[in-house]
Amino acid sequence: ASQLKLITDAVADAGTSILRQHEDDAGWLQVEETRHVVHLQQLFLVPAVRNRGLGTSFLLWMKERADRKRKDLTLEVMTNNPARHLYERLGFKAISTANNKITMRY
Secondary structure (H helix, E strand, O other): OHHHHHHHHHHOOOOEEEEEEOOEEEEEEEEEEOOOEEEEEEEEEOHHHOOOOHHHHHHHHHHHHHHHOOOEEEEEEEOOOOHHHHHHHOOOEEEEEEOOEEEEEO
């Protein structure tokens, strides 16, 4: 129930979108954009769609979008989150670590 509340609260936020794949909800994301940075605050994929390329496709799209706008693309990931390997594979580099969170920038 707490995860549902988290998603409900996040979706109410202006920078949040639902990810859909083949007419099904596949996850959600929250993005904050400033003059110089596109910051991916949250990216959540439902377990059934993980490890199928959806996250990679989305992140490649975000990288292209940030490049077009000449902005940095940043995100934070917990040090023990397996998604960290995906981010590193896609060219994100750690720029700082604090409280078990790594801030990464492409």
